[in-house]
Amino acid sequence: MHYPNLRTAVDTVAFHAARQPRQVALVCEGREVTYERLHHDSNRTARALAAAGIGRGSRVAYLGKESEHYYEIFFACAKTGAVLVPVNWRLTPGEVDHILGDSEAELIFAEREFTEVAERSRDRLPSRPEVVGMDGCRGGGVGFREWRAEFPPDDLAVDAAPEDPVVQLYTSGTTGLPKGVVLPHRSFFAIRDLLAEHGLDWIDWHPQDVSLISIPGFHVAGIWWAMQGFNAGVKSVSLRMFSAHDAVRLIRELGVTTTLAVPAMLQMMLSEPGVGPADFASLRKVTYGGSPISETLLLQCIETLRCDLAQLYGLTESGNTALCLPPADHVPGNPRLRAAGRPYPGVEVAVTGDDGRVLAAGEVGEIRLRTPAVMLEYWGLKEATAETLVDGWLRTGDAGYLDEDGYVHIRDRIKDTVIVAGENVYPAEVENALCGHPAVAEAAVIGVPDERWGEAVRAFIVLRPGTTVKPRELKLFLQDRIADFKSPSGYEFIERIPRNPSGKILRRELRERFWAGRERQVN
Incomplete structure (x- = not known):
């Protein structure tokens, strides 16, 4: 279902409230919210925001898990011209401080278990923004x-445009401080x-x-997927936090019937x-992305989910998806299953070398994208924005290549x-090969210092329950799957691979002890 008249989040909630007021928009922990109620409650909240001095361009933070109120606040911000700043509730207090301070948040919504963190952060900020507890604050606050x-639920006179900013999402911060990615309404349409x-x-x-919303709304994939369901006017089911x-x-x-997952x-x-x-009989389509998928897991999905599968590739900066591996390509044995996908019509891709030269098919370089969903900017970082958005292209920082098709x-x-000895090794390639072994559930690969070769490949392995395998067996397994110089020289067996909420491996955590005390993090 496609409603071309919907151009902003403001349009979406008002349109479906008028068109199908009794249709359930969202279910969370058994609580149902119709489109009419979502529209009216977000009107009340928008008016309360305005009364608190929140207006066009103001930043409003939300620190909490998924709930119907999170989306109510999202639409309320859109209706006032404010920008929602969802904060990852798994972050340390210091990281929360950075986001609230960097975004210059003027008001903070916080769930009960996070109000203490929010109030302590507030007290360290010069502006001392108001903290509104979703279930009250310490000391019995409102x-x-x-x-x-x-405040009344009446419609507001709203002037929203596709180019207006609506959400500011902070990058995962696998290295360095997170940056605020400012996305406009058009990124969701x-x-x-x-x-x-x-x-x-x-x-x-x-x-x-x-639709099942399984990815948290502080991640671009979560809020983007939720908006696709709202735009279509269907029922969405939100998990407070993911549990298999x-x-x-x-x-x-x-x-x-449909979901997006990593x-x-x-x-x-x-x-x-x-x-x-x-258990999955109702599913008709599952989209996945956020990190590479092994062919072994993909075949398991095909065999057990028994529905259409589509792979998405994109970044927060690209407004989520820019490439798609369509359902028609999800056929066992199809070599295209090793691809991230192809660009949507209207999205362009180029692969460039270190000198910016466009490379031929098959040559590995940096992936660049030109997409109408691209971010507006990194908040307050003109130089970083200029380095990432170049002549209309988004530099992804991902290494890859285009094939002939x-x-x-x-x-x-x-x-x-x-x-390794001047040869580039891409961890994802080694990880995918390792995950083909029947005893390997997950794998993560990093580079560690090596006095002879500069760097050496080291693998961290999570075994499937009830299995064992020795490093020598894995080395033999890889012999005809990847070049010898890509094969790990060391293995560690661990219980869990550290990942961020989008499913990406936190290689920094795995690298820390090997590179500690070194001036450079490459060798």
Whole structure:
């Protein structure tokens, strides 16, 4: 379903409230919110924001887990011209301080378990923004419902445009301090419009769809996916926080038909005790992305989920997805399964060398994108914005190549490249090969200092339950799968690979002890 008249988040909630007021927009922990109520409650909250001095360009932070109120606040910010700054609740207090201070948040919404962190951060900020507790604050302060209760639910006279900023998402910060990526309304509509214009069903919506929001809303994939469901006017089901058990249960009990997940989530759902095809019988399409997926896991998904699969590739800076590996390419044995996908019509891709020269098919370089969903800027960072947005192109920082058919193959983050005796090794390639071993559930690869070769490849392995394997067996397994210089020289067996909420491996945490005390983090 495509409603071309919807151009902003303001349009979306008002349109569906008028068109189908009784349709359920969101379910969270059994609580249902209709489109009419979502519209009216976000009107109340918008008026309360305005009364608190929040207006166009103001930054409003949210520190909490998923709930119906998070999306109410998102739409309320859109209706006042404010910009929502969702804060990852898993961050340390120091990291929260950075985001609240960097964004210059003028008001902070915080759930009860995070109000102490929010108030301590507030006290360290020069502006001392107001903290509104979603369930009240320490000492019996006013709660969110009371805070907005006196305001009427009437429609507001709103002037919103596709180019207006609506959300500011902070990059994962795998290295250095996170940067605030400012996304406009168009970031949540551009890809939808391109698919409709060209009659493609790579990401599509049916009237009776039930969408599972499994990725948190402080991540671009989570809020983007939620908006796609709202734009289509379907029912969405939101997890407070991801749990494989709860995700499988909700899919089975609520008849979920479509979802977006990262591969690690799919792996956890498929590893749930006793899970089988019957648990996923309602699914018709699953989209996945955020990190590479092994062919072994992909085949498991095909066999157990028994629905269409679509792979997405994109960045926060690209407004989420820019490439798609469509369902038609998800055929076992198809060599295209090793690709990230191909650009949507209207999205351009180029691969460039260190000198900016466009490379030929098959040559590995930096992936650049030209997409109508691209970010406006890094908040307050003109130089970083200029380095990333160059002549209309977005520099992704990902290494990869284009094949002869226009499919993009990602090798890894450029900064994660391991250089062994002058040869580039891309960790994702080694990880995918390792995950083909029947005993390996997950793998992470990093470069460690090596006096002879400069760097050496080291692998961290999570074994499947009830299995064992020796490093020598893995080395033999890789012999005919990857070049010898790419093969790890050392292995460590661990219980869990550290990942950020989008599923990306936190290589920094794995590298720290090997590179500690060195002036340079490359060798």
